[in-house]
Amino acid sequence: MATYTREILRAMVAARPLARLTVYLPHSAERPLAATNVAYREIPGPRLLGRHQRWPARIRRQDPDAYFSPMGQLPLLDVRCPSVLTVHDLAIYRRPEWFPPGQPLSTRLVVPRSIERATALIAVSRSTARDLAQLFDAGPDRVHVVPEGVSDAFQPLPPDQLQEVKERYALPDRFILFVGTISPRKNLPTLVEAWRTMADRPRLVLAGPWGWRHEQLQREVEELGEAILHLPSVPPEDLPALYNLATCLAHPAFYEGFGLTPLEAMACGTPVVSSDRSSLPEVVGDAALLASPDDVGAWRAALEAVLYDPGVASQLRRKGILRAAEFTWSKAAERTWRVLEGVALQRP
Incomplete structure (x- = not known):
C-alpha cells in the first residue's frame, strides 16, 4: 500500500x-x-x-x-x-x-x-x-x-545499468525470481517444490523479508543451502535492475487484490509465470503463463517452458511490455x- x-x-x-x-x-x-x-x-x-x-x-x-x-x-x-x-x-x-x-x-x-x-x-x-x-x-x-x-522506473535497462546491482547481490547469470513478503498467501511452497523437481534448474532468488507463519518453509529453504539465494531487504530503487536481470519472475500467490509485482516485471521485459487465482488473470491477461497455485506439476511445466523455449520467452517479453504499458x-x-x-x- x-x-x-x-x-x-x-x-x-x-x-x-x-x-x-x-x-x-x-x-x-x-x-x-x-x-x-x-x-x-x-x-x-x-x-x-x-x-x-x-x-x-x-x-x-x-x-x-x-x-x-x-x-x-x-x-x-x-x-x-x-x-x-x-x-x-x-x-x-x-x-x-x-x-x-x-x-x-x-x-x-x-x-x-x-x-x-x-x-x-x-x-x-x-x-x-x-x-x-x-x-x-x-x-x-x-x-x-x-x-x-506501473512507475516509469520499470522498463528494460541497458547492461551497463545492471552490472553494479548484479555484483552487489552476487546474482547468477540465470535465475528464477520471486518478489514479496514471504507469507502463507504468497504460496512459496508450491514454487520451491516445482523448482526442486526441475532437472536442470537455475538458482531461485527470493527477494523479500520473512513475514509470518513461515517457520517450516524457512527451515526447508535453509536446508537447500546456496541453491536458493534469499535477499531479505531490497530497496525500491534496485527493483527495476533486479527484474531486468531475472530470467523469469514467478508469482504463485493464492490471492492478490491487484498484482503489481507481475506488472512491474513485465514492464521490464521479464517473462512472468503467474498464479491463475483472484485478480492475477485480469491483470496479466495473455502476457504471462498461468498455472494453478495448487499444481506443482503445472508450475514446473510453465517454468521449464519459459526457461528452455526461447520462442516462449521472447513472446512473453513482447506481450508483457505492451500489457504493462496499459497500466499507468x-x-x-x-x-x-x-x-x-x-x-x-x-x-x-
Missing part, C-alpha cells in the same frame, strides 16, 4: 495542479513529494484516541470537499464530508488463517464500518470489487474499479479524481 499511496498522490497532484490537498501523515513519515498545492499535517496521537477522535475533529474543522483514504479506512468518528476509500484486498476475510492474530479492532470494527460508511469505494481490480459485493454487500452504485499503475498512474489518478469530484458534488 505504501507504493500505491506514494504513486497515486504524485499522479493526482500532477493531474490537478490547481486543487488544494491536505495530506495527513503519521509522525516522522517521509513526505512523498513537495508541491505548492500540498500541505502536510501530522495525524494526532495517541494511536487510538488520536486517530479516531482527535483526527476526525480536525478534519471537520477544515471542512474539506472530500476525504480520500488510499489505505482503505475511515476514523471511527464522523468526518462530516463525502469520503472515498481505496480497497486493495480483502484476503483476511477470505482466509484469516493466512494472517497473524491480534488485529480484531481493525478487521472487526474499523474496516467494516469504513466500508459501510464511505460515500464511494475504489476497488483496484474487478476481483476486489467482487469481494466487496460478496463480503460487504457493496453494490456497483458505490464501487468503482480503478486499476493501479496518470490513468489511475484521473479516474480517482473523477470519483472524488463526483462525491464532492453530493455535498448539501
Whole structure:
C-alpha cells in the first residue's frame, strides 16, 4: 500500500495542479513529494484516541470537499464530508488463517464500518470489487474499479545499468525470481517444490523479508543451502535492475487484490509465470503463463517452458511490455479524481 499511496498522490497532484490537498501523515513519515498545492499535517496521537477522535475533529474543522483514504479506512468518528476509500484486498476475510492474530479492532470494527460508511469505494481490480459485493454487500452504485499503475522506473535497462546491482547481490547469470513478503498467501511452497523437481534448474532468488507463519518453509529453504539465494531487504530503487536481470519472475500467490509485482516485471521485459487465482488473470491477461497455485506439476511445466523455449520467452517479453504499458498512474489518478469530484458534488 505504501507504493500505491506514494504513486497515486504524485499522479493526482500532477493531474490537478490547481486543487488544494491536505495530506495527513503519521509522525516522522517521509513526505512523498513537495508541491505548492500540498500541505502536510501530522495525524494526532495517541494511536487510538488520536486517530479516531482527535483526527476526525480536525478534519471537520477544515471542512474539506472530500476525504480520500488510499489505505482503505475511515476514523471511527464522523468526518462530516463525502469520503472515498481505496480497497486493495480483502484476503483476511477470505482466509484469516493466512494472517497473524491480534488485529480484531481493525478487521472487526474499523474496516467494516469504513466500508459501510464511505460515500464511494475504489476497488483496484474487478476481483476486489467482487469481494466487496460478496463480503460487504457493496453494490456497483458505490464501487468503482480503478486499476493501479506501473512507475516509469520499470522498463528494460541497458547492461551497463545492471552490472553494479548484479555484483552487489552476487546474482547468477540465470535465475528464477520471486518478489514479496514471504507469507502463507504468497504460496512459496508450491514454487520451491516445482523448482526442486526441475532437472536442470537455475538458482531461485527470493527477494523479500520473512513475514509470518513461515517457520517450516524457512527451515526447508535453509536446508537447500546456496541453491536458493534469499535477499531479505531490497530497496525500491534496485527493483527495476533486479527484474531486468531475472530470467523469469514467478508469482504463485493464492490471492492478490491487484498484482503489481507481475506488472512491474513485465514492464521490464521479464517473462512472468503467474498464479491463475483472484485478480492475477485480469491483470496479466495473455502476457504471462498461468498455472494453478495448487499444481506443482503445472508450475514446473510453465517454468521449464519459459526457461528452455526461447520462442516462449521472447513472446512473453513482447506481450508483457505492451500489457504493462496499459497500466499507468496518470490513468489511475484521473479516474480517482473523477470519483472524488463526483462525491464532492453530493455535498448539501
